[in-house]
């Protein structure tokens with residue numbers, strides 16, 4: 094095995110040397126596995142190749158536009174509504190009607206595409222399961238390919254899992270949640286699949302392989318003639334939604350299914366995208382099934398967008414909740430926009446998870462989740478997210494108490510009062526204090542999350558909260574921001590400023606604390622030191638890295654030799 098190498102390689106015409114039977118121009122550098130070969134069939138790969146060739150220049154252009162927007166924000170510009178698309182915002186149009194099979198989405202569970210979790214999630218009693226190749230998954234070759242195998246078995250209804258240690262067999266119930274799949278964001282490459290000498294676009298691999306193998310069965314067994322269903326992450330502009338729309342049309346054509354069969358919910362989880370919600374729905378209007386408040390990435394994006402604005406520093410991460418004015422405005426405007434266009438307005442994820450060994454803390458966590466869900470349903474959201482099967486019933490009760498038997502609130506809660514939400518409302522500075530404990534917690538959480546991610550776990554419980562790539566990003570960029578601008582910490586009235594020396598001390602002390610908490614053995618065997626190095630570099634970098642996982646990805650790419658040694 095070798096680590097990430099140079100991409101300057103041209104694949105031979107139709108070749109079998111990697112073990113996989115690949116179309117022309119494709120080189121697979123990931124490990125060969127008989128199970129993976131059933132996913133990486135020549136036809137399925139050809140579909141991915143066709144998508145890549147047709148859309149790569151559009152994707153490159155969209156990523157260049159992100160860079161240009163960043164340059165402008167860094168020079169002091171603020172994101173805002175685009176005057177050029179006023180006609181879309183003011184026009185009278187609606188999205189295609191909601192497919193009956195997913196009219197009621199009041200509680201959705203999310204989780205990585207891991208075998209046991211897929212079964213547990215589908216059996217959880219939630220209306221929808223969002224199977225995640227994104228925030229909740231560390232995108233190693235093994236995780237991605239096993240994820241595809243697992244999803245295919247899930248759609249076929251044959252998925253099972255045996256836990257030998259607990260002598261337990263997992264199978265699907267008769268009634269299961271409807272499946273949505275979230276591919277990676279546009280920015281992430283798939284380094285194990287080279288197409289015409291370049292890494293494939295991660296999300297086209299996730300989408301293309303899943304769609305190819307599952308569309309027919311899914312439409313029969315789950316979608317009542319519609320589907321498959323998707324969640325689309327981290328977009329910044331409607332031009333990116335337009336690419337997805339074209340990808341869907343291309344897929345529908347390949348499958349000879351009706352235009353508008355594929356449906357997707359777009360996460361509004363970047364600050365620039367909140368000013369593009371109508372435009373995003375408009376681009377996807379034949380394929381849309383709503384928008385979702387991806388609150389954690391949204392907070393991350395607030396810091397990232399304002400990386401050049403020292404007057405917009407975030408308070409401690411725990412204080413940036415949905416009741417902050419800018420967050421409430423975002424949720425209210427999202428509901429108003431979706432309902433005006435006849436689409437679902439989905440809520441987001443409360444980070445609390447059940448706490449098994451402390452009933453009082455557990456009750457407090459459930460109270461926070463209930464409060465968050467009550468706020469969402471009263472505001473007009475049509476559904477919400479839960480991170481753990483243990484939370485489904487509580488979330489369901491809160492939504493049902495308000496919504497009764499209606500499948501959603503699209504027609505009943507229009508929120509026209511939110512039509513006067515302004516750019517200032519959406520950008521208002523969050524309030525709160527910045528403390529030494531905030532800096533310490535960010536550091537402790539960021540390093541432990543990254544250590545887990547490097548060993549294949551993309552979502553983990555830390556200090557009784559769910560942590561994933563989006564929440565870890567907040568820890569990283571907040572530390573970076575505080576260091577960059579040398580913020581004065583509140584709390585002790587000593588005027589302590591965050592600088593490299595202080596941060597270095599915090600890192601050393603928090604690493605010692607992590608070692609104490611996880612134990613010497615686990616600490617030694619784990620990837621804590623590597624994680625610390627990556628996290629520290631990113632927090633102290635002169636220029637903010639766009640994504641934590643882009644740099645970290647280089648550490649999980651494993652190329653396998655093409656030909657087995659004969660020695």
Ligand SMILES: CC(=O)SCCNC(=O)CCNC(=O)[C@H](O)C(C)(C)COP(=O)(O)OP(=O)(O)OC[C@H]1O[C@@H](n2cnc3c(N)ncnc32)[C@H](O)[C@@H]1OP(=O)(O)O
Nearest residue numbers: 203204210213214228229389442480481552553554559563
């Ligand atoms: C910002 C965002 O993007 S949010 C969306 C992305 N993030 C996520 O999806 C996070 C989803 N949640 C999780 O990954 C998990 O709940 C974690 C990692 C936070 C905690 O998981 P665990 O430590 O396994 O929790 P715990 O030990 O309490 O699990 C109890 C059981 O519930 C299962 N479980 C926990 N969470 C989930 C889930 N989301 N889906 C399905 N099953 C789950 C466990 O597998 C376990 O099953 P078992 O009893 O059959 O062995």
Ligand SMILES: O=CC(=O)O
Nearest residue numbers: 387388389390563
């Ligand atoms: O993907 C969801 C988020 O909150 O980020």
Ligand SMILES: [Mg+2]
Nearest residue numbers: 228387390563
């Ligand atoms: Mg997210």
